[in-house]
Amino acid sequence: MSKKVFRPTDTLTTDFRVRPGDLDMATEAHKLLRGQGGVEISGVSHTEQEHAFGRIVTIKILNEEGAQQMGRDPGSYITIEAHGLIKAVDDSMMDELSLTLADNLRQLLPPADIRRHRPVLLAGLGNAQTVADAIGPKVISYIQPTTHFFRDDLADELLPVAAFAPGVVGNTGIETADLIKGAAEAIDPCCVVVIDALAAGSLGNLLSSIQLCDTGIRPGSGVQNHRRAINNDYLGRPVIAIGIPTVVNASSVIRESVISSLHRLNSDRTDLTDSITAELLTPFAGNLVITPKEADQLIPLSACIIAAGLTRALHPGADSATYRHYMQEG
DSSP states (O other): OOOOOOOOHOOOOOOOOOGGGGOOHHHHHHHHHHHTTTTTOTTTTEEEETTTEEEEEEEOOOSHHHHHHSSSSSSEEEEOOOOOOOGGGGSSTHHHHHHHHHHHHHHSSOOHHTTSSOOOEEEOOSSSGGGGOOOOOOOOOBBOOOTTOGGGTTTTTTOOOEEEEOOOOHSSSSOOOHHHHHHHHOOOSSSSEEEEEEESSSGTTTTTTEEEEESOBTGGGGGTTTOBSSSSHHSSSSSEEEEEEEEEHHHHHHHHHHHHHHHHHHHTTHHHHHHHHHHTTTHHHHHHHHOOOOHHHHHOOOOOOEEEEEEEHHHHTTTTTTTGGBBBOO
């Protein structure tokens, strides 16, 4: 019996064209929309500045027109590039990168005089048993909660912080958003900070950038596993999201490879990209994500850097010389 040759148009109808709202990273959505011409999008502003390990890219969605085009809510999206992180073998980037993260996080947090009287609630999203999804719980393991011993006379050194990892609905049977809402109703925080793994749309962003935003998060959106949104509308208080891409969609890797190969061949057959992507991903029903083999070392390191940035932003006494003393060992 002859073997049937699969043709993407035969059975697989997955659309591999990338849309802005499918991308976790606002910088990737912004780049996709601007295209080769680099023309700014109506309702969106974009600024860049250099830091020790790359750029800080701030994208602000100013109105509903910008929100519709970008596929995400109006607000501020700050991406801190850290290109050396994926090759890091130690914590030599910790001091500088955590300071950069803290400086940008303070722009989104309520003022210290508000945080003195109402705690900040940190929630580490994800599955601690799956390396690529463990960034949230791992960050929480480095955080020292302070609400249970905070006193007003300590406010010049530290402020009240509560922290927990709510797990994933597959393990708890409860929507993550509902668990966070219950915790928020119990302690009445001035804001909620959620930390989660993201899916990169490009290999260049994999474990190489940290995104902050003041619009909350929809867990699992980057891997087509949409859960209830964790945002101000649902929780009734400001929600800041911190994420780092720990996986990249295989479709993105294939597309980048095909487009690069066609470019080298001076071919304009870009219509081939969807066909080749569909054929290669057929065994996985079109849904496959990839994480680097060094993830076992890189994800705990990334989590520690994010926890250090949070600690430096949240506590007045956590300066460059002492911030590690305000953290747990993880």
